[in-house]
Amino acid sequence: MSAAKLGDAAAFGALYEMYAARVLGYVRGLGVPDPEDTLGEVFVSVVRDIGNFHGDREDFRRWLFTIAHRRAMDAHRVRSRKREDPTDPLGMPDGGAPGDDFVDGVVDRLGLGSRARHAVEQLTEDQRAVVLLRIIADLSVAETAEVLGKQPGAVKTLQRRALAALRRALILMAVSS
Amino acid sequence: MVMFVRSDEPSLLEPGDLGDQLRELRDELCVAPDEHVRAAHLAAIDAAVMDAAAHRMPRPEYPSRRTRVFALTAAATIGVLGITGGMAAAGTLPGPAQREVARVADAVGWEIPGHPGASVHVPASDAKPGRKSPSASTTTSVHGEGRSGKQTPAATNGASDTTAPTGPVTSPGNSGTAPGQTGTTPGQTGTTPGQSGSGSGAPGNSGNAPGQTNSSPGKSGAAPGLTGMAHGNAANAPGNSGIAPGSSGSAPGHNKGVQGADTSVTG
Numbered sequence: 001m002s003a004a005k006l007g008d009a010a011a012f013g014a015l016y017e018m019y020a021a022r023v024l025g026y027v028r029g030l031g032v033p034d035p036e037d038t039l040g041e042v043f044v045s046v047v048r049d050i051g052n053f054h055g056d057r058e059d060f061r062r063w064l065f066t067i068a069h070r071r072a073m074d075a076h077r078v079r080s081r082k083r084e085d086p087t088d089p090l091g092m093p094d095g096g097a098p099g100d101d102f103v104d105g106v107v108d109r110l111g112l113g114s115r116a117r118h119a120v121e122q123l124t125e126d127q128r129a130v131v132l133l134r135i136i137a138d139l140s141v142a143e144t145a146e147v148l149g150k151q152p153g154a155v156k157t158l159q160r161r162a163l164a165a166l167r168r169a170l171i172l173m174a175v176s177s
Numbered sequence: 178m179v180m181f182v183r184s185d186e187p188s189l190l191e192p193g194d195l196g197d198q199l200r201e202l203r204d205e206l207c208v209a210p211d212e213h214v215r216a217a218h219l220a221a222i223d224a225a226v227m228d229a230a231a232h233r234m235p236r237p238e239y240p241s242r243r244t245r246v247f248a249l250t251a252a253a254t255i256g257v258l259g260i261t262g263g264m265a266a267a268g269t270l271p272g273p274a275q276r277e278v279a280r281v282a283d284a285v286g287w288e289i290p291g292h293p294g295a296s297v298h299v300p301a302s303d304a305k306p307g308r309k310s311p312s313a314s315t316t317t318s319v320h321g322e323g324r325s326g327k328q329t330p331a332a333t334n335g336a337s338d339t340t341a342p343t344g345p346v347t348s349p350g351n352s353g354t355a356p357g358q359t360g361t362t363p364g365q366t367g368t369t370p371g372q373s374g375s376g377s378g379a380p381g382n383s384g385n386a387p388g389q390t391n392s393s394p395g396k397s398g399a400a401p402g403l404t405g406m407a408h409g410n411a412a413n414a415p416g417n418s419g420i421a422p423g424s425s426g427s428a429p430g431h432n433k434g435v436q437g438a439d440t441s442v443t444g
Binding site for chain 2: 007008009012013016020021022024025026028029036039040043044047048050051114115116117119120131132134135136138159163166167170
């Protein structure tokens with residue numbers, strides 16, 4: 001961390017190797033249209049703003065996912081604006097939720113498709129962010145609240161409702177299957 | 178993949194309930210980027226590192242906004258004070274402003290035209306009642322009397338105040354004595370003709386018009402022809418001397434001692 005703060009490119013490379021998969025999984029789970037681009041933007045932001053960071057490794061993880069969350073929200077806003085622009089050929093409405101096409105592509109490409117992933121897609125944006133930060137970034141409730149800019153009590157409520165929704169969705173999937 | 182283990186709170190990934198499904202979800206999403214994506218990202222990171230290093234280089238320092246504002250304000254203040262001071266020294270400011278500046282300057286010992294310390298008070302008692310001008314008993318400024326035409330002390334007091342302090346300041350011919358307003362009762366001052374205005378030194382500053390030398394015939398003891406009229410009394414308008422013929426100590430024909438001095442009186 002100290003080497004990265006001194007501007008060592010190799011240190012930033014090591015941080016990328018350590019956290020890239022988790023950051024990519026988080027932005028994927030949030031349904032960002034182009035998660036690889038967002039991942040690159042996140043680490044470029046880390047390089048530019050590392051001078052403002054103070055803390056240890058745990059703090060860096062919270063700081064890194066804060067950047068990732070904001071970049072994901074920015075990507076969602078850009079996508080929403082493109083959809084609202086009728087002259088944008090890339091913004092043609094597809095009728096699906098943000099990121100659905102990407103998730104479907106990943107599922108098709110990797111041959112994966114757990115019921116849990118389909119269940120997570122049915123959560124609200126905040127519920128999804130809480131669950132993903134808890135299981136991917138391994139953040140505590142307080143850290144998750146700090147990343148999302150919410151109170152810990154609100155995060156606990158979101159988590160409780162998210163888990164309840166997941167249980168219902170999994171039960172429904174099991175019954176339907 | 179790096180695992181983060183926390184012990185302060187129960188993890189959602191613990192076996193049982195939804196733990197298995199959530200762990201499956203995490204493994205499903207957290208897939209490392211492709212090699213070409215990774216290479217592109219590392220290249221972007223290197224570029225960002227170099228760019229950040231370039232931005233960390235010291236930049237030339239410019240004065241801050243606060244410093245610039247202070248300098249401009251100071252320059253404007255100095256400029257205004259300089260211009261005002263110059264105009265005040267030249268006496269070209271408007272009246273109230275000139276007086277105010279002169280008052281302030283007088284407090285620090287500077288002599289600027291228009292301040293109260295440079296004025297001369299003319300006591301009303303010196304003027305003849307009923308004949309003085311409205312401004313005769315007021316404080317008048319020495320400077321600019323030539324323009325204002327007000328009375329000088331020497332002129333007001335006739336020849337009695339022969340050593341008027343501001344006599345040298347008065348320019349020749351500017352005594353401005355209003356004919357008939359000298360307020361000097363003939364015979365009161367007892368000034369010997371020929372001595373009037375001599376203290377001022379300047380020719381023509383006596384302010385005594387012929388017949389105003391305060392020497393009543395027979396009282397002053399001045400011999401006719403010794404009225405001492407200096408050259409340059411032309412400021413006294415002929416006919417305005419207020420001297421009744423015959424009352425002047427200087428009867429025509431007796432001023433032969435001062436040839437040419439009566440030229441302005443006659444008529």
